[in-house]
Amino acid sequence: MLKMTHLSKVYRTEVVETYALRDFSIHVREGEFVAVTGPSGSGKTTFLTIAGLLEEFSGGAYQLDGVDVQGLNDNARSRLRNEKIGFIFQAFNLIPDLSVAENIEVPLRYRGFSAAERRRRIQQSIERVGLAARQRHYPAELSGGQQQRAAIARALAGTPRLLLADEPTGNLDTQMARGVLELLEELHRDGATIVMVTHDPELAVRAQREVHIVDGQVVDVATEPRLVSGARGRMQL
């Protein structure tokens, strides 16, 4: 599903080069739930943004669902991102002008679905996260947990092959975080491939596999598969 080989990302200024990722390799198979951990500044978010085609990489190779993404133009990257990837952000990143349903509709609009198809998918995903009663509410009218559920519904609406989550519970209290995590686990049990960046060890252990990054390199991998109830994915690095 996601395969990075000897990938590097360098930020250059006139006087200094900073490697955010260096000789970074990872292979996430379909149906896996992988946690990427590491201290602040280790390169976790850079990995996620490159994985999500939001940023170019400097060297190495990256294949997403069998597609070599290097050299793709903006249109192709946008289309690939829209069709294959769902994002879940720490800050939810709901658009404040739009209601929950309209936020969920955004990626479907760019996908070119008909109005009827958009309505069907919005209803399906909003029910999936238990927010049917709140679909006309605006983000500011929702709790943090509800906002994150809305963001997850938006990520799911396009039935992506890969869910990328960046500290999905980072802005939530314990109870809300538990609810969101349970939702992610449920999605994984239903077959979703999930890559979750977190610095929370307790959260990481809920994943099938943990990849630890320090200074832009993978330094540690949990070699034994963790048993996640009903998980079908297999891990491989």
Add this chain to the structure above:
Amino acid sequence: MFKYYFSLALRSLRRNVVLTMLMIAAIGVGIGASMTTLTVFRAMDADPIPHKSGQLYAVQIDNWGPADHSMDTGDKLEDQIDYVDAMALMHAHAGARQIAAYLTGFALTPANPELKPFKVDARATFTDFFSMFEVPFEYGAPWGSGDDDARAPVIVITHELNDKLFGGANSVGRTINLDNEDYRIIGVMAPWNPMPRFYDLTSSDFEKTAPVFLPFTRAIDRHLLSWGNTSCSKASEEGWEGLLNSNCVWIQFWAELPSAAAVEEYRRWLKNYAEEQRLSGRFQWPAYTKLHDVRAWLTYEHVVSDETRILVLVSFSFLLVCVLNAMGLMLAKFMGRSADIGVRRALGANKRAILAQCLIEAGVVGLAGGLLGVVLTVLGLLGLRSVLSEQILELTHLDPSGVCIALALAIAATMIAGLYPTWRAAQVVPAWQLKAQ
């Protein structure tokens, strides 16, 4: 997607009302200022006879010589001709149609004793004036060439004079007393006031049509003096005959030349005529003549003054400043929404989609600014009432085409101004925005 982007634009504009109002005000004020001056300019620069202006030619002949001219047109030619040349050109019939004309006038004594006598302008001309300039008739018809030859006491009056004297009734066949002579009304014109009054720009460019038209030959026969401009390079002999034989210019001359070949032929003929005058000893300088069609004539006569052109230029420069202001405000607005744009990019929007969304938002600002500009234009034109002459004011109204121009100009200017902010918005690197959250 257009409807979707349009609704997003409305939401976005509601999000920051103050910024939105500032952008709309900037565009609106710029459009209001530029459209006010443009409306005046269009009124003054309008083609008064658009479907025929390319076939009607004002005729100029240098009958003074290069040393004596007073015109400020730069080409040392007067814009009227003398009686000798006018009659020679009329008798030659070199064009498809031609007329000589001059402005004169009468004391009119109404038959109705309740009306006091009053002065009226009159245009002395030939029968072809009415067909050349397509004068519409309400009652009757123009006089014929027989009346020209017979110096008949017949007149055509305007719709307005007919209203005043006869309450708008068909007055054909009735008489009017002009300078103690009876003239028979042969035709009543329908309302006709070409502006600018292109066929006679020697006094005011925006004068109304003279209320009375009479045969040129009759006017000459009755020794009716010109009420328009008369210019002489040297003193003429005393009396009416002295004026007719002088080189004083006081007659406008027009020829109808329906094709380019006819124009070239007439141009050659006119040159030959002037050359013959030189050979006969009447002119002591090389033959020098000119033809201008209606539009060229309006330009030649500076109907639209340089000051008006400069004013239009200044007001459009002001629009440019307003648009640049709007551009700055738009840049601030779009950059303030970088986070949203980053999210949209993350969700699959390509750069083109962001460009379209932002440009449509700019277009909506332009539309609102254009509507405000239309209102300000109307106010601006009202404000000009104290400055412009009555005749120009009658022409300077914001018609539907002016409204369309205002809206199109506002939308186009705002979208052009929005290009840079839009481009910047499309360059938002989603990863940076999302990392910054």
